[in-house]
Amino acid sequence: MEARAKRLKLAVLISGGGSNLQAMIDQAEAGRLHAQIVLVVSSNPEAYGLTRAQNHGIKTAVVDYGKYGRKNLPTITRSSLPDHFGDLVERQRIYSGLPAHRLEDRLARLVLAEQEIVGLLEPLNPDLVCLAGFMRLLSPFFIEHYCGEGTYRVMNIHPALLPAFPGSHGYEDTFSYGCRFGGITVHFVDEGEDTGPIIAQAVYPIWPEDTLDLVKKRGLELEYALYSQCIQWMAQGDLLVEKAEDGRPRVLILDPDYPRFMEQLTQQSFARNPI
Ligand code: GAR
Numbered sequence: 001m002e003a004r005a006k007r008l009k010l011a012v013l014i015s016g017g018g019s020n021l022q023a024m025i026d027q028a029e030a031g032r033l034h035a036q037i038v039l040v041v042s043s044n045p046e047a048y049g050l051t052r053a054q055n056h057g058i059k060t061a062v063v064d065y066g067k068y069g070r071k072n073l074p075t076i077t078r079s080s081l082p083d084h085f086g087d088l089v090e091r092q093r094i095y096s097g098l099p100a101h102r103l104e105d106r107l108a109r110l111v112l113a114e115q116e117i118v119g120l121l122e123p124l125n126p127d128l129v130c131l132a133g134f135m136r137l138l139s140p141f142f143i144e145h146y147c148g149e150g151t152y153r154v155m156n157i158h159p160a161l162l163p164a165f166p167g168s169h170g171y172e173d174t175f176s177y178g179c180r181f182g183g184i185t186v187h188f189v190d191e192g193e194d195t196g197p198i199i200a201q202a203v204y205p206i207w208p209e210d211t212l213d214l215v216k217k218r219g220l221e222l223e224y225a226l227y228s229q230c231i232q233w234m235a236q237g238d239l240l241v242e243k244a245e246d247g248r249p250r251v252l253i254l255d256p257d258y259p260r261f262m263e264q265l266t267q268q269s270f271a272r273n274p275i
Contacts, residue, residue: 018049
């Protein structure tokens with residue numbers, strides 16, 4: 001393990017099975033990931049990831065988004081929203097094509113749930129918030145708490161080679177499009193949906209006889225290895241975000257081992273699936 005790595009305080013947001021969370025826990029316990037998971041928050045009370053965390057003595061919480069749905073909360077009072085809600089509406093980039101009143105309503109419900117999450121995270125002061133199969137959009141309200149000018153403290157794993165196939169069906173979309181290669185992306189989160197600066201990507205082959213299940217399995221193995229490695233790079237201070245000439249933020253990986261790590265990962269992903 002890198003001597004210069006700081007022990008990162010991680011908050012992990014999940015919605016389901018939590019196999020990526022499990023990989024982080026395993027890597028941290030094995031001493032390969034210099035991080036402590038201080039809280040796991042699930043948007044879904046039934047998520048198996050909660051049990052995974054509890055099995056390892058990690059604190060968990062549930063923020064049930066259903067509570068803020070129209071059925072359980074028919075109207076929203078303005079006083080329950082932040083004072084700058086109007087500004088959040090102006091800035092948001094996650095909803096499009098909705099009439100103004102519907103957009104505001106959707107955003108308001110999201111912000112109510114996020115206020116609850118931020119309230120849980122605030123006293124723990126995490127260095128990084130990791131989304132690991134968190135199937136909810138994040139509004140600018142959440143992002144502004146953890147990201148500033150050139151600073152990104154929310155990371156996500158996405159099951160496709162962004163900018164291809166954003167959204168919630170990365171493997172399905174890759175497979176049904178007939179791609180010959182699939183991929184995964186670890187990126188910082190910004191105010192758009194799956195648009196934040198890319199940290200690292202890995203690819204796997206899709207052979208003619210493959211099924212969607214096989215493709216998912218291959219991709220998930222890459223997810224487990226790459227996500228923890230990206231968090232470890234952050235702990236080592238090896239991730240730098242700079243502005244490229246076109247104004248877009250670009251992530252530099254300073255670890256001299258980066259090419260070797262990627263080469264090994266790619267070789268493994270191809271070697272298991274010879275033609
Ligand atoms: C993973 O494949 C992850 O990349 C994906 O959900 C799965 C969660 O699995 N995330 C997204 O699609 C986010 N848009 P897990 O709960 O077993 O880690």
